[in-house]
Amino acid sequence: MTTDETVPRGAPPAAPESGLFSLADLEVETVARLADRAVEFHRDPAAHTRPLAGATVGVLFTKPSTRTRTAFTVAALRLGAAPVTYGPGDLQLSTGEAIADTGRVFGSMLDGLVARTAGPLKELRQLSRHGRLPVVNAMATEEHPSQGLCDLGTLRLCLGDLRGLRLLYVGEGNNTATALALALSGVPGCEATFACPAGYGIPEEQLTAARKRAARAGALIRLRDSADDLPTGVDVVYTTRWQTTGTRKADAAWRERFRPFHVDEEFMTRRPGALFLHDLPAHRGDEVTGAVLDGPRSVAWTQASMKLSSAMAVLEWALPRQTADASEA
Incomplete structure (x- = not known):
């Protein structure tokens, strides 16, 4: 992925980042609540009311993954969302499109994005800012x-x-x-x-x-x-x-x-x-x-x-904020 942040003239300003990028961004209490929610989902996968019904979640993996990719795809389905999956050569990022442009397109069509690039974390933050959508770090160079x-x-x-x-x-x-x-x-x-x-x-x-x-x-x-x-x-x-x-x-x-x-x-x-x-x-x-x-x-x-139950906890926490905001607009 390229880290080009050039934004065309007339493009809307970038929004604050949202989603899960690093545990260092979260309060200790939030980390504990997410871990406890993962335990609840592990014991009872149906302990929810399909909170993401009607949402569409992008699942972008440019590097190999068995557990994390499967976990987030199944988690989206169990919570009611429709996942759209992308492999390493599926996006125009592979031909040089700017991350800002890709983010804007994602934001116009998706309610959230789960991404593993094995590149720097700043790429995922850019996708969130320019797409105005929650992004979940499914593994970056710095942190998983x-x-x-x-x-x-x-x-x-x-x-x-x-x-x-x-x-x-x-x-x-x-x-x-x-x-x-x-x-x-x-x-x-x-x-x-x-x-x-x-x-x-x-x-x-x-x-x-x-x-x-x-x-x-x-x-x-x-x-x-x-x-x-x-x-x-x-x-x-x-x-x-x-x-x-x-x-x-x-x-x-x-x-x-x-x-x-x-x-x-x-x-x-x-x-x-x-x-x-x-x-x-x-x-x-x-x-x-x-x-x-x-x-x-x-x-x-x-x-x-537990990868699946923790993915469910993360998606339940990260995505409804945007859908709730949209319903109030």
């Missing part, structure tokens, strides 16, 4: 916020009250890790340790934002660049695939640097009370063994199913 809400909801489902939660994340400090840090930063007393190879940690800007939020909530976000002496008294171990979707590593020897952060049976044995989470897709033998991923302490498959 719907995954963070899914993870928080999964933890609430499995553990109940999360105050004082102790979580150990091992692997790449990618957009999932960023969203997780922001989601946990509002949990009082939470201690989250992110162990990432040197040079592959959560980016400083996002880490600073998470730590500021954590300080206000009485939580703690730690970053380690060594797999030695990691905490063992934890409630949760979390990892992700080492090769983030849509990216490549410049260091040819990167696997050697990641190997100490591998989660196997011995790693979990040293943490006897911990559940195991993984956002999937998983590469068995790389970041995790099959025995752990498919073992009795893994809730990765419950976590995967």
